[in-house]
Amino acid sequence: MVTRIASTGLAAMASVISLTVTGHGAARPLEWGSGPLTVDALPRVPYVAHRGGAREVPENSMSGLAAAYRRGTAQVLDFDTRVLRDGTPVVFHDATLNRTTFLGGAVSGLDAGEWRGVRLRPRDALPGSWRAERPPTVAEVLDRFGGRTVLMLEAKDPRGLGRLAALIRERGLTRSVFVNTNDPEVARRVHALGLLTQLWRSARQLRTDRPERWRPYVDLLDVDIRARDADLRRAVRSGIPRVWAHTIVTPAQRDRALALGCNGVITDAPGRVSGVRGR
Numbered sequence: 191m192v193t194r195i196a197s198t199g200l201a202a203m204a205s206v207i208s209l210t211v212t213g214h215g216a217a218r219p220l221e222w223g224s225g226p227l228t229v230d231a232l233p234r235v236p237y238v239a240h241r242g243g244a245r246e247v248p249e250n251s252m253s254g255l256a257a258a259y260r261r262g263t264a265q266v267l268d269f270d271t272r273v274l275r276d277g278t279p280v281v282f283h284d285a286t287l288n289r290t291t292f293l294g295g296a297v298s299g300l301d302a303g304e305w306r307g308v309r310l311r312p313r314d315a316l317p318g319s320w321r322a323e324r325p326p327t328v329a330e331v332l333d334r335f336g337g338r339t340v341l342m343l344e345a346k347d348p349r350g351l352g353r354l355a356a357l358i359r360e361r362g363l364t365r366s367v368f369v370n371t372n373d374p375e376v377a378r379r380v381h382a383l384g385l386l387t388q389l390w391r392s393a394r395q396l397r398t399d400r401p402e403r404w405r406p407y408v409d410l411l412d413v414d415i416r417a418r419d420a421d422l423r424r425a426v427r428s429g430i431p432r433v434w435a436h437t438i439v440t441p442a443q444r445d446r447a448l449a450l451g452c453n454g455v456i457t458d459a460p461g462r463v464s465g466v467r468g469r
Contacts, residue, residue, distance in 0.1 A: 226337030228365035229386065229409075232265055235448065237464040238342060238456040239264035240437050241283065245458040248312040249290065250281045252326045252334070259339055263460040266368075267335060268342040271328050273350035276301040279328040279357065283346070292322070298347070302327075329357055336363045342388065344370040348379070355383040368410055381407035390436065391425075393417040401428035412436055412456065415443050419450060426451035438463055 239258040247254030250269050258264055270283040275298055287293040292311050300308070305327070312320035328343065335341060341363075345351055348371070358367050369380045370388040377389045390412035391399055401411055401424065410432040413425045426433050434454030435447035444455050444463045457463050 226362055226366050227339060229340055229368070230365070232340060234453065236266050236340075236434070236454045237264040237460050237466075238266040238268050238434065238454065239460045240268045240456050240458050242267060242269065243458060243460050245439065246317060246461055248310055248316065248320050248323075250283055250325060251310050251312075251320075251323055252330065253320065253323055255331065255335065258460065259335060261461065263464045263466045264457070266340045266342050268344075268370075268456065269331060270344045270346055271350065271354065272297045273347045273353070274298065274300050274302060274305055277350070277353055278302045278305070279350045279353055280305060281326045281328060281331055285346075291325070328354065332357055332361055332363065332367075336361050337366055340366055340368070342368040342370060344390075345376065345380070348373070348376045351376070351379060351383065355385055358385060370410075370412065374404055374408075377404065378407050381409075386410070388412055390414075393421070396421040396425065399425075401425050401430060405429045410434060410454075413452065415447055422447070422450045422452065 241249035242251065242254035243258045247257045255267050255269065258267055269281050271279050272282045273279055282297055284290065285297060287295055287297060287308065290310055292309050306324060308325055309322040310325055311322060345354060354369065358364055364384055365386065368386045368388040370390055371377050371380065372390050374389060377387045380387045386409045387407055388410040389404060389408045391414065393414040393416040396413060396417040405428060408430050411425055411428065411430045413422055413433060413435055415435045415438055432454060433452050434456050435452040436456035438444050438447060438455050438457045439459050441463055447455060455463065
């Protein structure tokens with residue numbers, strides 16, 4: 191049921207890296223040539239706009255993702271996915287509508303027609319001016335940005351994996367989209383579907399994890415910046431080629447991640463921490 195609610199030294203090195211890695215100029219997003227842009231085109235240290243850069247734009251919104259893409263301060267756009275009652279994959283983080291929209295109730299209780307009536311409620315603290323808008327479907331985001339930049343989507347509801355895989359394959363984006371989960375068994379399923387697998391782990395989980403076990407089927411290990419130095423180093427030594435740190439919001443956190451060997455930065459504030467002056 192849906193209810194309406196009320197409206198309401200190392201730092202310098204890192205900066206040099208982030209200014210030069212794209213190869214296309216500091217203020218321009220990566221673009222593709224004769225085919226879709228894939229993960230193979232990413233710079234040595236990519237920056238990821240987490241939920242589009244949730245401290246700079248409305249999270250998981252089409253306007254926010256578009257702004258992050260235009261600014262060029264990140265080479266990867268991240269967003270979350272949920273599944274509606276009729277199986278439609280949509281871009282949304284929470285299981286309920288309450289926190290980020292003008293409505294309340296479970297996302298999974300809506301169908302595609304009802305989803306068109308949902309409107310995101312931009313946070314007052316965000317810089318700039320933003321309007322209420324409908325949260326997009328996954329298909330809409332893939333159609334707009336797929337192949338133009340690398341995408342990262344978290345499968346919040348594993349029931350939708352088959353549909354997500356079909357959407358990605360139909361568009362020829364199997365090397366352009368990371369599919370993220372916190373569950374190693376779901377990650378194994380993602381790999382079996384022929385998709386790029388991303389596994390995120392919390393600081394608490396990393397204390398006892400043995401990440402080398404996941405090397406055969408994880409393409410990207412997504413580690414919590416709050417983890418202990420020893421745990422981050424163990425992740426870096428796991429043999430998984432990409433170890434990116436989340437969720438970074440300050441240059442000091444970025445510098446620590448890079449110093450410990452992480453080779454990617456997942457951030458809510460790409461304009462602040464990437465060292466790239468956006469448009």
